[in-house]
Amino acid sequence: MEIVFEKTKGLTDTPTHYCPGCTHGIIHRLVAEVLEEMDVLEDAVGVASVGCSVLSYEYFNTDMVQAAHGRAPAVATGIKRVLPNNRIVYTYQGDGDLASIGMAEIVHAAARGEKITVIFVNNAIYGMTGGQMAPTSLLGQKTATSPFGRDINVQGAPIRISELLSTLDGAAYIERVSSHDVPNIIKAKKAIRKAFETQKQGLGFSLVEILSTCPTNWGLDPNESLDWVKEAMVPVYPLGVYKDITKEEK
Amino acid sequence: MAKVLMKGNEVIAEAAVQANCKYYFGYPITPQSELVAYMAKRLPEVGGLFLQAESEVAAINMVYGAAAAGVRVMTSSSSPGISLKQEGISYMVGSELPAVVVNVVRGGPGLGTIQPAQSDYFQAVKGGGHGDYQIPVLAPATLQEIVDLMQDAFDIADKYRTPVYLLGDGMLGQMMEPVEFKERPAIELPEKDWAATGTRGDGGPRIVNSLRLDPADLEEHNNHLQAKYKKILENEVRYENYMTDDADYILVAYGTVSRIAKNALQKARSKGIKVGMIRPISLWPFPEKAFHETRDKVKGYLTVEMSAGQMVEDVRLCVEGHAPVHFYGRTGGMVPSQEEILKKIVEMAGGEL
Ligand SMILES: Cc1ncc(C[n+]2csc(CCOP(=O)(O)OP(=O)(O)O)c2C)c(N)n1
Numbered sequence: 216m217e218i219v220f221e222k223t224k225g226l227t228d229t230p231t232h233y234c235p236g237c238t239h240g241i242i243h244r245l246v247a248e249v250l251e252e253m254d255v256l257e258d259a260v261g262v263a264s265v266g267c268s269v270l271s272y273e274y275f276n277t278d279m280v281q282a283a284h285g286r287a288p289a290v291a292t293g294i295k296r297v298l299p300n301n302r303i304v305y306t307y308q309g310d311g312d313l314a315s316i317g318m319a320e321i322v323h324a325a326a327r328g329e330k331i332t333v334i335f336v337n338n339a340i341y342g343m344t345g346g347q348m349a350p351t352s353l354l355g356q357k358t359a360t361s362p363f364g365r366d367i368n369v370q371g372a373p374i375r376i377s378e379l380l381s382t383l384d385g386a387a388y389i390e391r392v393s394s395h396d397v398p399n400i401i402k403a404k405k406a407i408r409k410a411f412e413t414q415k416q417g418l419g420f421s422l423v424e425i426l427s428t429c430p431t432n433w434g435l436d437p438n439e440s441l442d443w444v445k446e447a448m449v450p451v452y453p454l455g456v457y458k459d460i461t462k463e464e465k
Numbered sequence: 466m467a468k469v470l471m472k473g474n475e476v477i478a479e480a481a482v483q484a485n486c487k488y489y490f491g492y493p494i495t496p497q498s499e500l501v502a503y504m505a506k507r508l509p510e511v512g513g514l515f516l517q518a519e520s521e522v523a524a525i526n527m528v529y530g531a532a533a534a535g536v537r538v539m540t541s542s543s544s545p546g547i548s549l550k551q552e553g554i555s556y557m558v559g560s561e562l563p564a565v566v567v568n569v570v571r572g573g574p575g576l577g578t579i580q581p582a583q584s585d586y587f588q589a590v591k592g593g594g595h596g597d598y599q600i601p602v603l604a605p606a607t608l609q610e611i612v613d614l615m616q617d618a619f620d621i622a623d624k625y626r627t628p629v630y631l632l633g634d635g636m637l638g639q640m641m642e643p644v645e646f647k648e649r650p651a652i653e654l655p656e657k658d659w660a661a662t663g664t665r666g667d668g669g670p671r672i673v674n675s676l677r678l679d680p681a682d683l684e685e686h687n688n689h690l691q692a693k694y695k696k697i698l699e700n701e702v703r704y705e706n707y708m709t710d711d712a713d714y715i716l717v718a719y720g721t722v723s724r725i726a727k728n729a730l731q732k733a734r735s736k737g738i739k740v741g742m743i744r745p746i747s748l749w750p751f752p753e754k755a756f757h758e759t760r761d762k763v764k765g766y767l768t769v770e771m772s773a774g775q776m777v778e779d780v781r782l783c784v785e786g787h788a789p790v791h792f793y794g795r796t797g798g799m800v801p802s803q804e805e806i807l808k809k810i811v812e813m814a815g816g817e818l
Contacts, residue, residue: 227670257663257664257665257666257669258663258665259663260534260661260662260663262530263674269676270676272672272674273672275670276670277663277669277670278661278662278663278669278670278671278672279661279670279671279672279673279674280529280530280533280661280672280673280674281560281672281673281674281675281676282526282529282530282556283526283529283552283553283556286522286523286526286529286553289518289522289523289524289526289527289529289530290526290527290529290530290533291530292516292523292527292530293490293526293527293528293529293530293531293532293533293534293538294530294531294533294534294661295530296488296514296516296527296531297488297514297530297531297534297536297538298534298662298663302662302663303663304663319519319520319522319523320519320522320523320526322519323518323519323523
């Protein structure tokens with residue numbers, strides 16, 4: 216019989232624990248497919264962060280190192296700097312992990328131009344700990360720790376990581392994409408591919424920010440969640456390429 | 466190799482290079498900044514890598530990554546920086562990653578002072594970070610002993626898959642002494658077949674991880690760690706007995722303080738007081754045996770530290786009430802003098818100076 220569809224070899228057979236309607240699973244698949252298509256699954260070391268994706272070390276079919284909350288870019292730096300150049304090192308981090316507790320590590324990894332790829336999943340909330348406010352939560356967004364809605368005068372405004380990091384000279388490729396519908400998912404995969412290619416060519420730091428859902432903690436159903444990404448998140452977090460040094464040098 | 470005159474912090478760095486450590490991640494802090502600068506110059510010469518991290522937190526996590534990838538790696542700092550590294554050290558213990566962490570201790574708490582102290586003893590030997598664990602701690606007293614212990618520190622780290630502390634103090638870091646780097650045959654160490662190296666055909670995927678959500682699983686892991694600590698207790702105790710054979714009184718001191726205590730001991734002997742000294746070299750595992758062998762023969766112990774009394778608790782746990790345990794300490798970066806120690810010895814012996 217002809218095989219018409221096969222699960223990527225980039226993922227193990229372990230069933231994921233993600234909630235229905237959460238797009239972590241889709242993003243895992245995109246990363247895994249890209250690594251498989253580039254034939255680097257066996258040359259790669261992934262760094263799992265602390266958040267809902269902490270168990271990603273059981274899902275990705277590459278060598279994996281689990282890092283402390285926010286420290287994945289530092290751990291990835293240690294790995295990348297001591298291994299032979301052809302190794303592909305990536306982190307997979309949530310927005311609490313990367314944009315709050317791990318802000319120093321991500322900024323300095325980008326500034327040093329670490330040749331790593333960061334998969335940054337922005338779901339505007341702390342998923343794992345039960346729906347607290349993240350630095351990326353939207354103004355007005357109600358969470359367990361902003362029960363009256365995020366107020367600019369109390370909790371400040373959301374942090375736009377792609378814009379912020381793209382000001383650093385060490386950043387080679389930075390793009391923000393979304394996971395709310397098929398055309399955007401296809402774009403997200405292209406961005407992830409480009410980011411890993413950037414690393415492979417030794418050009419510098421690469422990051423793909425992917426807008427993602429958290430139906431459980433947003434209190435929405437899966438479809439409403441996808442709509443919320445499109446209607447509420449995208450206007451605050453405009454999609455697009457924020458840095459591409461291959462385009463700049465002319 | 467002939468003897469060379471070097472500064473303590475540089476000796477620590479060169480000893481690590483001689484122990485075949487090619488990777489260093491750190492952040493500057495007095496009184497160990499010469500160590501960082503030495504590594505920055507020296508490691509590229511041996512084809513290694515020096516990287517100044519954005520913080521001690523980042524530095525220890527870079528060490529975590531490098532150790533996870535299977536290389537010999539170290540970091541160093543002084544007290545405030547070591548406090549910041551505690552989370553990372555706990556993760557390394559959980560993930561069973563080897564590395565050497567040097568603490569050139571200064572006075573605390575808080576920003577404290579840049580002067581020498583031994584007030585991080587509790588932090589070093591009683592765990593330090595979260596979780597049930599111990600870290601082997603080696604405490605050299607001379608620059609030559611730094612050279613001799615550094616290789617042991619890396620070997621213990623690799624043999625047992627654990628971080629190891631080398632504990633010095635500001636005095637040791639700043640003093641100059643002649644040292645000799647002797648060629649030492651490498652010991653046989655287990656292969657790092659657990660390391661995440663992204664190597665084709667190594668039978669991967671390999672996972673380095675400290676998360677164990679199932680409590681039964683985590684208990685089993687803790688039991689495994691405890692079994693490892695038992696082996697370390699059996700095999701890695703190091704101490705020096707100095708003139709304890711005929712001693713009526715025993716001084717207990719480690720690191721640079723032991724050198725001052727030794728001088729006080731000689732003075733006391735010249736006054737006819739038979740004093741000996743136990744110098745713990747491994748602070749964990751603590752040299753219990755040295756106390757069990759002497760506690761029914763002596764009239765008392767005097768523990769001398771640059772702290773308000775930390776190691777003295779372990780001395781009391783070993784002496785178990787068989788003899789009185791006295792304490793003399795200076796804190797906050799102050800160094801106990803020979804005369805002060807002598808006075809305490811004479812007092813302990815019931816005499817007057
Ligand atoms: C030092 C430390 N502080 C806090 C926590 C608790 N904690 C676990 S996950 C998490 C938030 C993760 O949120 P995010 O990075 O947005 O990922 P998500 O779960 O939404 O995918 C927090 C605060 C921790 N594990 N370690």
